[in-house]
Amino acid sequence: MSDRDKDVEILALRHQITVLERQLGGQRVRFTASDRAFLAALLHRLPSRVLRGVRLVVHPDTLLRWHRDLVARRHAARSRPKRSGRPRTVRSIRLLVLRLARDNPSWG
Template sequence: MFTLIRLLPRSGHDKDAEILALRHQLTVLQRQTDKPKLTWPDRALLAARLHPFPRVRLRQLHLFASPDTVLHWHRELLRHRHAKASHRKRPGRPRTIRSIRALMLRLARENSSWGYRRIHGELASLGIKPAASTVWNILKEHGIDPAPERDRTTWASLLRSQAQSILAADFFETKTLTERRCTSSQ
């Protein structure tokens, strides 16, 4: 009779949460014969169901764990959740952006006498600041040899590059200075 009178002023949501928590405790106790040993999912479910209740209300419930323990489980549940969400998917530093990698490779291919330090310096002058070791690793990853081994220019490659620069030159004449004749009035 007293239990019925005690339940009347409560909302349906509070009653449902308490009933679910108590039912879960019963299933845990039915699985065990000695002192109840809760698994992590058991603790998580109890903590999630009982967290909305104020501490005073938790003290009134007949739980086999103290309200402080239940709140501790809830804090652990949140800590694990946030730790997992903020955990990096891949260990180590993030990959270099694709466009920067392409620029590094282009600089290495177009300037065969430049080593990774020179490429690193050129990128830094453009405002791109990867580590020099990153430039070295990317060049190595793409099979580009160090600068002294790439710098061996043959006569054929020299003549080919000179021919390309001659063909790229502009053969049209443009006047940049103009003559102005001034007439003076006498």
């Protein structure tokens, strides 16, 4: 695709955004979680000054917040323990406790 074709496509997309904003009036655009994740992953690498110049339906700060949330959720999911609850007791300790209980029937 040539640079001219890309420029024409960008202008067409910007015009569509303008028309959609006009039709919505004062209403807010609702994004799904996958829409937010896609936009955040796509645009977070742009420098702040470039991001502020891009014609978006949402504020650039909102995009950056979505990206922070995306990274935080990913980190939280990876650092979550694989098993819930108390970890298993080592087998040798479990056998020792059972032997001590058998050898000392007067315990609790």
